[in-house]
Each structure stands twice: as C-alpha cells, then as structure tokens.
Amino acid sequence: MALCAVAVLGGAAALVSIARFAAGAPPEIRTRLGLERSVPGACTLGRLLARIDADALDRAVGDWLAGQLEPADGLRALAVDGKSLRGSRTHDPVAVHLLAAVLHGEKTVIAQRQVDSKSNEITAFRSLPPPVGAGRHRRC
Known part of the structure; x- marks a missing residue:
C-alpha cells in the first residue's frame, strides 16, 4: 500500500507505472517500502488492490x-x-x-x-x- 501511495504521489497513474516506479526506485527507498528482496509486478499489485476493502x-x-x-x-x-x-x-x-x-x-x-x-x-x-x-x- 505504501508503494502504491508513494508512486501515485510521484505521478504514477496505472499499475504498470507503479511497478516501474518500484523497479527504478533507489535502494534506500525500496528498503523503506519493505522491498529489499523483490519488487512486485503490475499483476501482483492488481491482485493486492482488488482484495482491499x-x-x-x-x-x-x-x-x-x-x-x-x-x-x-x-x-x-x-x-x-x-x-x-x-x-x-x-x-x-x-x-x-x-x-x-x-x-x-x-x-x-x-x-x-x-x-x-x-x-x-x-x-x-x-x-x-x-x-x-x-x-x-x-x-x-
């Protein structure tokens, strides 16, 4: 959720844009977002957001x-x-x-x-x- 919020605040308007933001983020930003090991793809983000109440x-x-x-x-x-x-x-x-x-x-x-x-x-x-x-x- 934090990744999505930060990416949208940075101008991302689609799941693919959010995934690109995560992949291109500096290591310290990825660490703060809990993405040290891997970066979610657009499909994963879509499944996450679809499950949220x-x-x-x-x-x-x-x-x-x-x-x-x-x-x-x-x-x-x-x-x-x-x-x-x-x-x-x-x-x-x-x-x-x-x-x-x-x-x-x-x-x-x-x-x-x-x-x-x-x-x-x-x-x-x-x-x-x-x-x-x-x-x-x-x-x-």
Missing part, C-alpha cells in the same frame, strides 16, 4: 486525518458533494461516483462513500460513515 481503508484514513486535526473552539464548516471519478469507467458504461464530506478550513476529506451515479446526494448523505451521516461527533 476500500470502505474500511477509507474509514481508517478519514479517522486518522480527523485525529490529526487540532481541536476546534467552535463549529467547523463541512461541505458534502458528489463527484464522478475520471478514468474509473471500464467495461461498465458508468463511472464510479463518490459522495465526500470535506472540512472547509482544513481542506480534508473526512468521509466518503461510493453511491449510485448521479443519485440524490441528499438521501445518499446518510450512507456516509459515522459520524458524518449518523450525526455522531468526532474529535474535529
């Missing part, structure tokens, strides 16, 4: 980001909006559509959920993970 990963990242925020003295502004992900449409004619909750001041996505394409975002708001959709409060 995207919702659980998203909740974990959102919770971690929310935990990094300084406590607020008052209310924080929250924007909720839906977006279709560019490049997510493959054999299915419909692209992946996400509903995301973003803290304005911090510009941080604290929760998101895949929803039906161009669904009613007001009713889809309830599908966001707690605390956003359920009305519970998180330390933010």
